[in-house]
Amino acid sequence: MLIRKFILAGMFALLALAGGVQAGGNAERGAKLVEDCVSCHGHDGKGNFETPAIAGLEEAYIYQQLKDFSSGKRASMDGIMHLYTVERNDRDKSDLAAYWSSRKPEELDP
Numbered sequence: 001m002l003i004r005k006f007i008l009a010g011m012f013a014l015l016a017l018a019g020g021v022q023a024g025g026n027a028e029r030g031a032k033l034v035e036d037c038v039s040c041h042g043h044d045g046k047g048n049f050e051t052p053a054i055a056g057l058e059e060a061y062i063y064q065q066l067k068d069f070s071s072g073k074r075a076s077m078d079g080i081m082h083l084y085t086v087e088r089n090d091r092d093k094s095d096l097a098a099y100w101s102s103r104k105p106e107e108l109d110p
């Protein structure tokens with residue numbers, strides 16, 4: 001009886017772990033952090049003549065770029081992306097990545 005309880009608990013723990021990894025960042029929370037991004041990348045994340053589109057990119061790719069900008073590993077014009085990432089913690093970066101990756105460019109207004 002006790003053994004069965006242990007096995008069940010173990011299975012639930014594994015499920016929770018798998019769910020957490022799969023979900024990645026929290027896009028809903030990320031949506032509340034974008035006021036800094038939209039002035040350059042646009043509300044739709046499509047970018048403009050000087051800023052690249054960020055909507056719909058791979059979540060892992062965006063997250064890595066934000067980390068590299070903040071650490072200085074990746075440079076940007078006038079260090080602008082460093083400025084906008086250096087004070088963001090890891091959770092903000094992964095939630096921002098989840099949000100922008102969830103925005104699909106083809107669903108956006110022309």
Ligand code: HEC
Pocket residue numbers: 033034036037038039040041050051052053054062065066075076077080081084096100
């Ligand atoms: C002041 C303007 C400005 C703001 C604000 C800004 N960005 Fe950027 N961003 C840029 C520019 C310019 C680049 C291109 C950098 C380069 O490669 O030289 C860039 C590049 C990026 C890239 C890399 C895209 C790629 O294709 O590799 C990502 C991801 C990104 N920005 C995300 C964000 C996020 C998320 C925010 C909000 C927290 C943000 N940016 C705020 C100007 C801005």
